[in-house]
Amino acid sequence: MTAAVSIIIPAYNSAAFIGxxxxxxxxxxxxxxxxxxxxxxxxDNTVEVLQAYGETITxxxxxxxxxxxxxxxGIQAATGEFVAFLDSDDLWRSQKLELQVKAMRENNxxxxxxSETSYKADEEQGLTKDKQNATLVAKNLEQVFLHPYxxxxxxxxxxETLSQVGLFDERLETAEDIDLYLRVAENGIIGQVQxxxxxKADIEGSLGSLLxxxxxxxxxxxxxxxxxxxxxxxxxxxxKKVKAKIYLDWGKDLLWNKQILSALNKLFKSLLLKGGxxxxxxxxxxxxxxxxxxxxxxxxx
Numbered sequence: 610m611t612a613a614v615s616i617i618i619p620a621y622n623s624a625a626f627i628g629x630x631x632x633x634x635x636x637x638x639x640x641x642x643x644x645x646x647x648x649x650x651x652x653d654n655t656v657e658v659l660q661a662y663g664e665t666i667t668x669x670x671x672x673x674x675x676x677x678x679x680x681x682x683g684i685q686a687a688t689g690e691f692v693a694f695l696d697s698d699d700l701w702r703s704q705k706l707e708l709q710v711k712a713m714r715e716n717n718x719x720x721x722x723x724s725e726t727s728y729k730a731d732e733e734q735g736l737t738k739d740k741q742n743a744t745l746v747a748k749n750l751e752q753v754f755l756h757p758y759x760x761x762x763x764x765x766x767x768x769e770t771l772s773q774v775g776l777f778d779e780r781l782e783t784a785e786d787i788d789l790y791l792r793v794a795e796n797g798i799i800g801q802v803q804x805x806x807x808x809k810a811d812i813e814g815s816l817g818s819l820l821x822x823x824x825x826x827x828x829x830x831x832x833x834x835x836x837x838x839x840x841x842x843x844x845x846x847x848x849k850k851v852k853a854k855i856y857l858d859w860g861k862d863l864l865w866n867k868q869i870l871s872a873l874n875k876l877f878k879s880l881l882l883k884g885g886x887x888x889x890x891x892x893x894x895x896x897x898x899x900x901x902x903x904x905x906x907x908x909x910x
Contacts (some may be wrong), residue, residue: 613641614706615687615768616695619679621649623697624658626810630697631662639706642693645686647671647679677777677785684768684776692768698810699762705806708743709765712802719747720797721766721790723759724806743804753794754833754847757787763807770796781829783822788829795836820866823859823875827852853883860891869895 616634620627627646634644644666648656650673659668669682676696684692691713695701705724712722764786774792777785793799830851837844856879863872872895880888 612643612689613710614639614643614691614693614765615683615689616642616644616693617680617683617687618644618646618695618697619649619676619683620646620651620655620659620697621673621676621679622651622653622655624651624653624655627655627697628658628661630695630700631659631666633700633702634695634706635665636703637701637706638703639710642706643667643687643689645669645683647683649673649675649679675779675782677779677781681776681779684771687768689768691765692771693765694761696762696809699760700808701762702806702808704743704804705763708802708804708806712743712745712800713765713767716745716747716798716800718798719800720770721764721793722800722802723763723765724802725804726760726763726807726809727805728809743802746801746803747798748794748801749798750791750794751847753790753799754844755851757790757794759786759790760807760809761786762809764790766793781825784825784829787826788832791829791833820859820862823855823862826855830855849882853879853885853888856882857888857891860888860895864891864895864898867898869898 618627618630623630631644631646634642646659646666646668648659648668648670650671656668656670659666667686669686671679671682680694691710693706693709709722709724713719770793774789774796776789778788779785781788790799830848834841834844834848856875860872860874860876860879863869863875873892876888876892876895880892
């Protein structure tokens with residue numbers, strides 16, 4: 610019998626933590642699901658850890674090709690009405706599937722939904738939201754475009770929608786999730802369950818933290834714009850805001866990494882697109898930091 614939800618977990622050298630991720634699924638209040646774990650060429654004992662779960666999970670092994678390729682392999686093997694994603698170092702709250710499936714079935718115009726997420730820092734400060742009520746919010750394409758930064762482990766989508774919009778773009782090193790969210794949003798409403806249903810680990814050096822991710826974000830925005838043949842002026846106007854924010858964040862990261870000239874370049878592009886006192890202040894800060902670095906005495910050998 611076909612399960613309601615197919616859960617896709619990409620795994621690469623995940624032996625140390627993937628068991629906790631799977632256990633968080635097995636502890637769900639909703640039990641009509643299948644678990645598909647795609648081992649993406651792990652070199653540790655990930656497969657041995659997975660095999661201990663027996664027939665509870667389906668294991669697919671392939672040569673290393675990255676998270677997008679692994680997720681796509683899992684999607685192609687999925688049979689559920691809905692597809693949900695869980696990264697191997699993340700955890701789900703016990704009501705995650707129950708609340709999202711209920712929301713999807715009660716809102717026929719929703720093609721996907723996501724939830725709020727807690728992070729390790731939130732846990733340490735006691736800022737969890739386990740006891741809050743789960744309110745629902747519907748977001749149209751414009752709202753998703755202006756803020757597409759969903760957490761993949763919180764995302765659930767109709768499988769038939771994926772068959773219409775396509776899978777993750779394996780050519781993108783980063784921002785492939787944003788690209789998919791936007792293509793899904795072009796097909797209908799994306800809902801949000803305003804309750805923290807995911808616990809996400811803070812992993813240093815993850816793909817999303819790479820400076821190159823900003824360029825991938827810009828590539829995704831340009832691809833999105835090319836698809837918007839209706840009201841192109843409106844979308845170009847919104848894209849200026851989106852790109853200005855990308856360049857602003859890029860400039861901040863470069864400034865933090867003491868790449869002063871590159872930071873000024875990105876901040877100037879943000880200023881041209883949107884302007885604002887924040888950008889000007891950061892440019893002044895970059896110039897001051899650059900001047901201080903220039904005036905520092907150099908060691909003479």
